[in-house]
Amino acid sequence: MPSLYFRTLRYFNRLRAQPYICVWSHACRNDWSVVIGVHTPEFSFEHAIDRVRRATTERKIHYPVVIDDDGVQREAEAEWDHVHTP
Numbered sequence: 077m078p079s080l081y082f083r084t085l086r087y088f089n090r091l092r093a094q095p096y097i098c099v100w101s102h103a104c105r106n107d108w109s110v111v112i113g114v115h116t117p118e119f120s121f122e123h124a125i126d127r128v129r130r131a132t133t134e135r136k137i138h139y140p141v142v143i144d145d146d147g148v149q150r151e152a153e154a155e156w157d158h159v160h161t162p
Contacts, residue, residue, distance in 0.1 A: 082114045083141075085122045085131055094135055101139040113141035 081097050083090045101111035113132075117123045123145060132141055 077109050079111050080114050081111055082116055084116060084118050098137060111139040113139060114144050115141055116144040
């Protein structure tokens with residue numbers, strides 16, 4: 077079951093949660109669960125793929141991260157039913 081994690085380079089609340097998302101991703105990967113990061117830029121400098129790659133490496137993010145340059149997924153997320161699990 078995929079879990080989408082919407083993120084940007086500088087959004088403070090997402091940065092604070094990042095270590096927990098990494099631990100959760102590692103702990104659940106053998107239980108039919110996978111975390112997929114969705115990078116949705118909010119500022120012009122966040123569109124640079126090299127910056128996204130560098131930040132992903134520096135933050136030791138080992139789950140896949142897709143780039144949503146146009147914000148299509150974030151807009152669609154607003155229409156999805158949110159399911160939160162502990």
